[in-house]
Amino acid sequence: MSRLRIIAAFAAVACATALAVVLPTSATATSSVSAAACDYPSWVAGRNYVTGNIVKYTDGKFYIAEHDNPGYDPIISTWFWDPFACDGGGNTPTCDYPNWVAGRNYVTGNIVKYTDGKYYIAEHDNPGYDPIISTWFWDPFTCGGGTTPPPIPGGFVVSEAQFNQMFPGRNSFYTYSGLTAALSAYPAFANSGSDTVKKQEAAAFLANVNHETGGLVHIVEQNQANYPHYCDTSQSYGCPAGQAAYYGRGPIQLSWNFNYKAAGDALGINLLGDPWQVERNASVAWKTGLWYWNTQSGPGTMTPHNAMVNGAGFGETIRSINGSLECGGRNPAQVQSRVDAYNRFVGILGTSAGNNLYC
Incomplete structure (x- = not known):
């Protein structure tokens, strides 16, 4: 399983105001x-x-x-x-x-x-x-007038049956409901452009997620020897949860204290102080994956969302996630694994793969 590595400091991330x-x-x-x-x-x-x-x-x-x-x-x-x-x-x-x-x-x-x-x-x-975040723990309750949250604009292009078909051996932690609950954080995801583009972006995200987690099996990074290495002590906020607390978690295997800080600030969740939320709450886990997908370019030149919406192609999403380790012939087997999953997923969604599949 590949692990997300980000070696440069991120640009400032706009902070979402935490709920009072x-x-x-x-x-x-x-x-x-x-x-x-x-x-x-x-x-x-x-x-x-x-x-x-x-x-x-x-x-x-x-x-x-x-x-x-x-x-x-x-x-x-x-x-x-x-x-x-x-x-x-x-x-x-x-x-x-x-x-x-x-x-x-x-x-x-x-x-x-x-x-x-x-x-x-x-x-x-x-x-x-x-x-709102922990939808496995809470359900809307009707009292004195409806409580059901508004649906995601346009719905989601991947049905639960298709999701299950994509991940037949997935860990029960990675729920479809957790994913759909997380979509409200980034409503443009898989909801921009034509129906084909929407399906291609959803397939591209899930294909990369498939690779990072071994088919939505792994919730946390498997090599525990790496855990103490993800604390960048040069950051002013340090590592309040402990030096070994910022290992890879979730669908994109979020790692490093500065990534947890940036994602938490953007989502209005204290992930720097409590990174374990990503491994115990499916909606939070999915939101961190969508945060990276929609806002970060990593070692690439654009966000994965923009790569799919603007026609740069699936290969550019690989570059933005792990390109420094895989692209340009560095690890063609890993790239092929991602491409194979993408081709399979667009087939399940009944659309074409588009161009520029490799990086």
Whole structure:
């Protein structure tokens, strides 16, 4: 598996403003909850719950935590729990859910109001992950008017069935939903030009990803001996996560502290301080790959996105990702591996490969 190496400092990357954390406030809107929304977890004695958590008690009824508590009994501790109407009967549920707080522990079934004013329900326990980014941990929750995020303009030219066909042996970490959730960060990706160009760009990105990860199998760089080598101590911000923390991760195998800093700043995620997000959150992983693809030229002369949109061809995407190690006859077998995957993927998408496949 090839590893992304970038040996020059990047130009300044525009920083995306991180989402603000708002202290809990009360909402006044009310709504009913559909029967489909009654899929809440069973109450567990001694388990930590936070305000807004909804549970199914042993009597088959539902209760909502009015205050944080360490697993108190909903029948006995009525100051901590209120009955929650679900699928008819009881109190009318309201949208009085607490605001999401970054870094706060949440458990499955917890409902929060995000900074965009919409509601999200925790599908899995998590230590305060961002509901917009961590889509495996959170789902939109309808409360007092829709919460479903707007679709990606024009949709995505690769269907889930085609994605699965491209990567039949992929690691379950690399989800299709994680990829599509990440697309909103760079809406021009695979969404510029003709239908042919859109499909070619999607195929080109996924072909390079295929090569970097061994068919979407590897989440992290396999040679652990390299891990301590990716800390550029000349950078003013240093390596706060540790000297050996910035090894290759994700679909493009992001490495080096300055790459994590630049990608994190662009995406509004603290990747310099917590690079492990790239290996534990599929959407974040895909976003780092799209960040590189759409904004960085690496050892090449243009971004891979521009190479495909402007007709420079697939070969220029190779040059921008690993050209200093592969192009110009340095490693033709690696180049051929990428080209073979690209040809296979455009075939799956039903389009042509275009010109200039090699670098």
